[in-house]
Amino acid sequence: MTSLSLAVRDSSTMLHRNLLHARRYPSLTLNLLLTPVVVLLLFVYVFGDVMSAGLTGSTDRSAYLAYLVPGILLMTVGGTALGTAVSVCSDMTEGIIARFRTMAISRPSVLVGHVVGSVVQTLLALALVLAFAVAIGFRPHANPAEWLAAAALLTLFSLGVVWIGVGVGLVSPNPEGASNTGLPLMVLPLLSSAFVPVDSMPGWFRWFAEYQPFTPVIESVRGLLLGGVSGRDLWFAAGWSVLLIAVGGLWSTARFNRDPQG
Structure with missing residues (x-):
């Protein structure tokens, strides 16, 4: 077998391992999935009337639900990446990574298994959150091409955020530290246009909210699913x-390839 085919085989094995681990120990995944669902319910049924009145002048909460769902989807992406950080750190601290280093396997396959497995879990979580949103009244009117573009953008962004999560897991001393260090992955969607338009924010804060990574992705997904997508937002999102893929990938790979005693 060629080195490429060996790397693909080893990566597939690591992917299978991580998916089995997620299935056998689902508590972290469920907690991270329940958080955006609870936030969705809270903002729709507790604050929905008021927020909708501020957005449209009407107290029909369905208008705010339509605005909110893309932000909740991106919160799900951040939450899954946070789970990745904890999972990677657990592997590091429990010694399984040290065991993998002694085996005749492709070194990148260990990280690739985590990344691909996390992206798969992210997409499944996004589908579940979207299905829940539709069940409570979310009605997107995107055509097949717009659905495909939104899915591609969410996948691409998920890949970047997951790589950052892998890096956080590699540099953290323990899973609790990984959870704390990776907390911005959950907080940044709260500091974006997920819940209110950036135009309504104070000037000193608006600049950060508008140009941080999550906002252009939220606005692009919102435009693709509901109409009125901006080319500028799409370029910024891409x-x-x-x-994030480049920085996270290089950082994670460099950290993983360091001498474990260094």
Whole structure:
């Protein structure tokens, strides 16, 4: 077998391992999945009338539900990446990574298994959250091409955020530290246009909210699913996604390849 085919085989094995681990120990996944669902219910049924009145002048909460769902989807992406950080750190601290280092396997396959497995879990979580949103009244009117573009963008951005999560897990001393260090992955969607338009924010805060990674992705998904997508937002969203993939991938790989005693 060629080195490429060996790497693909080992990566597939690591992917299978991580998916089995997620299935056998679902508590973390469920907690991270329940958080965006609870936030969705809270903002729709507790604050929905008031927020909808502020957005549209009407107290029909369905208007705010339509605005809110793309932000909740991106919160799900951040939450899953946080789970990745904890999972990677657990592997590091429990010694399984040290065992893998002594085996005749492709070194990148260990990280690739985590990344691909996390992206798969993210997409499944996004589908479940979206199905829940539709069940309580979310009605997107995207055509098949727009659905495909939204899915591609969410996948690309998820890949970047997951790589950052892997890096956080590798540098954290323990799973609790990984959870704390990776908390911005959950907080950044709260500091974006997920819940209110950036135009309504104070000037000193608006700049950060508008140009941080999550906002252009939220606005692009919102535009693709509900109409009125902005080319500027799409370019920013794609640019942030590629940058996160590059930075996260290089950081994680460099950290993983360091001498474990260094």
